[in-house]
Amino acid sequence: AxxxxxxxxxxxxxxxxxxxxxxxxxxxxxxxxxxxxxxCGLPVQQGKPYCDAHVGVAFQPMSSRRDRRR
Structure with a gap:
């Protein structure tokens, strides 16, 4: 991503x-x-504050985010 x-x-x-x-x-x-x-300023994904690419980074499942910190 x-x-x-x-x-x-x-x-x-x-x-x-x-x-x-x-x-x-x-x-x-x-x-x-x-x-x-x-x-960024690109068009947002419906109902979200970010574009497609940034939604992908911002709304990751908690488990994968926690694993990365190790």
């Missing part, structure tokens, strides 16, 4: 906080303290 996310982030719309709507992906990219910070 991470490769897909990296690919998506190349095509991100790079929108600012003020440009977010209910139809734009709200996934933050970069460091909020820098000028490089932006939000």
């Amino acid at each position: 991470l490769a897909k996310v990296n690919e998506v982030e190349k095509h991100a719309k790079r929108i600012s906080l003020m440009e977010l709507t209910e139809r734009t992906c709200k996934w933050p990219i970069g460091d909020p303290a820098t000028d490089d910070f932006y939000f």
Whole structure:
């Protein structure tokens, strides 16, 4: 899923906080303290705050998330 996310982030719309709507992906990219910070801005998955790729990262089952921490 991470490769897909990296690919998506190349095509991100790079929108600012003020440009977010209910139809734009709200996934933050970069460091909020820098000028490089932006939000994905691609079309969201129905009923979710993120686009398809970012939904895949954000809503992973708890068990796989817990295993990764080891």
